[in-house]
Amino acid sequence: MNLSFAEKEIIFDSYDELYKYEIGNGRVNYKYSDRVVIRELNPNTGNGYICGRFLEENEYNINSxxxxxxxxxxxxxxxxxxEEAMISFLLYL
Incomplete structure (x- = not known):
């Protein structure tokens, strides 16, 4: 079963290092080290994206x-x- 928007929001809100802000239509982004690490968390679908651009070895499907x-x-x-994404931000930014 997929996690809801609220369940994902609780997970992200538990990280004191993240700054949350609304981007419109109820969607939210989270910043870490002044960079967006989570984007477009959607209250209607529960979808969102985590930055994987700086991950070296991973098993994730990273878009273009x-x-x-x-x-x-x-x-x-x-x-x-x-946690992998936040570590990668510190190593590569």
Whole structure:
């Protein structure tokens, strides 16, 4: 079963390092180190994207713009990916 928007929001809000802001139509982004790490978290679909552009080795499907769709991710997968993404931001930015 897919996590809802609210369930994903709770996960992301549990990270003090993230800054949340609304981008329109109820969608939200989260910044880490002044860069967007989570974008377009959608209240209608529960979809959103985590930045995978700086990940070296990974098993994720990264789109051409460097983002990973998290619509079908469970809590553990989201936390693992987010933590990998935040570490990659520190190493490559």
């Amino acid at each position: 713009r460097g983002w990973i769709k998290i619509k079908n991710f469970n809590e553990k997968q989201i936390k693992n990916l987010l």
